[in-house]
Amino acid sequence: MCQLKGCYNERLHMLKYSIEKTLNRTKKNTEIYKLAYKYKNMFETTKLTIDDMNNFDIDTKKIGLNEIIRNFEKDMLRLNKKLNI
Template sequence: MPTLPPPQPKKKVVFLQNFNKMYDATVALHECITIKCKKEEEQSKKSKYIVEKEKLMLDFTKRMKDNNERYKKDRVRGDIEFGKYYMKSIKANADVDIKIIEEKYHNELINCQLKGCYNQSLHMLNLTIENILTSNDENTELYKLASKYKTIFETNKLTANDINTFEIDKRKIELKSYLVKLQIDMMKLKKKLRS
């Protein structure tokens, strides 16, 4: 009798199933925005914060390349040096992301999106929240945030303010969690360097 592979955890299966749904929802929302909010989308791309974000990405790429060249023979030390820069870089990116969300042009785009693509927007947000709920433990900040907004989005009409607040809070929580993980990795690398 052949042995069956061990069953996958339910959360992982649901998350993977939702991945395809997320992709389809992203495409549908983007197509709708491109058609119904073309002017607002073009205007939002001209934001000074979008330009700043692109500059941060270019600086990051250059720094990574320089770091790889400089530390070819000492990868651990190179990873430590780059890790310090990386932590500052992701904080700066998160700050710019929040500025983009708070900006007038972004709000105009969100308002147009809600006016012309409401169903697609709601579907995308519901999938995002479902993914958070299925891939995080109940005691995490991110899970609690998703639970809160699931109730809000199920009982109220979507508003730009609700969407923006959710996105900002989500980014702050994700950044905080990610920085903790990076600090732990940095401590492991430093310990490895000392041994």
């Protein structure tokens, strides 16, 4: 994360880019889209803090991990069906 003095603006720019990319490339009904939309609104109405930026990073990782878990569970169900368990 941002530990160097003066990197707030750079981090803010990268967050804005990440949000715009997510909004442009993701389906509207996904969790990641909803999160990006929430932070875009925050970005436009208030000055984001480092904690806000960190929370965005954490929340995106949580969503990604939940997706991996769901895919793993689906794969396990398919495997169980193939093995007739």
